[in-house]
Amino acid sequence: MKRILVCEDEDAIRDFVVINLKRSGYDVIDVSNAAQAMDAYVHYGGLIDVALLDIMMPGMDGSELCRWLRQKSDTMGIIMLSAKSQEVDKIRCLTQGADDYVTKPFSPSELVARVDAVYRRVSLSVARPPEDEGRTLISGPFSINTKSRIFTKNGTGIEITQVEYQLLEYFMENSGSALDRRSILTHIWGNDYYGDDKIVDVNIRRLRMKIEEDPSNPRYITTIWGYGYKWCVDELAAAGEFSR
Known part of the structure; x- marks a missing residue:
């Protein structure tokens, strides 16, 4: 199952994202703030493939949540969502461990394509057969x-x-x-x-x-x-x- 965590405090945007990801075959966990996202991560034992995080949220923002998740997992894919398009915001998120950055507004096809690309990298990173000792x-x-x-x-x-x-x-x-x-x-x-x-x-x-x-x-x-x-x-x- 392709499991994705969506953390977005705006209900309309979160519903839009969830609907399109479910249509694309993802098992979606949707929450509205960082505290709920952290609880969800613990509840699912860290078994989340991709996290989609809004950068501007009350309380702990998406950037800090990204840092927390990256400390917990070096394989989870992390994509940031934000209305901000300034270069400094992109760099800040990426240097804290995000894999990608999507600027609002975005189309359903763009969002799903970006999520799919990150998910493919995650799935490849854990798909090595047990008998493969690697090199x-x-x-x-x-x-x-x-x-x-x-x-x-x-x-x-x-x-x-x-x-x-x-x-x-x-x-x-x-x-x-x-x-x-x-x-x-x-x-x-x-x-x-x-x-x-x-x-x-x-x-x-x-x-x-x-x-x-x-x-x-x-x-x-x-x-x-x-x-x-x-x-x-x-x-x-x-x-x-x-x-x-």
């Missing part, structure tokens, strides 16, 4: 296991979200290659992603905060200006720039 990718001081999703730097674990995992796996599998933003966007978010490619930049920024010694002067994920990004770790390792 371990090693690049310089970093390692990541494709089954457990455990990511380490010099043997120390670093917590990452599902999007960050997919970015790291893609980079490590294409070490030394310049990857353009569109190819990164398509690989992680899918061909039918409706948003703009700035979501790539925001998630790269968030990932750098976790793995770089100096995020403002990155060594591992470098920017190819006007094009995209490059994973340079193995080049640094070959030059003998790492020590344990």
Whole structure:
């Protein structure tokens, strides 16, 4: 069952969202505030695939709820809803763990397409057969296991979200290659992603905060200006720039 949590304080919008998601085959849990959303998460034992959160709510807002949910689960898909379209609001939500951002007003087809895209990533992340031991990718001081999703730097674990995992796996599998933003966007978010490619930049920024010694002067994920990004770790390792 595709289970989605909808947290929206405006009844008319929530009803509109719920109807369209149910028509698309989702099992919808609808609540009107963050406290109810947190109770629902606990009640269902965290077994929620996607959360759709309004950013402007009384009490705890959607941004703080997003942070709380992301601390509870690094695999749940999180999409923010807001009437605000300013860049700063998008960046704030994405840096707190959201996977996507939908600006009101939106069409039913756009909303369902965005939810479907996030759900596909979530379902793929948990669909590995039990007998599959996965594999371990090693690049310089970093390692990541494709089954457990455990990511380490010099043997120390670093917590990452599902999007960050997919970015790291893609980079490590294409070490030394310049990857353009569109190819990164398509690989992680899918061909039918409706948003703009700035979501790539925001998630790269968030990932750098976790793995770089100096995020403002990155060594591992470098920017190819006007094009995209490059994973340079193995080049640094070959030059003998790492020590344990």
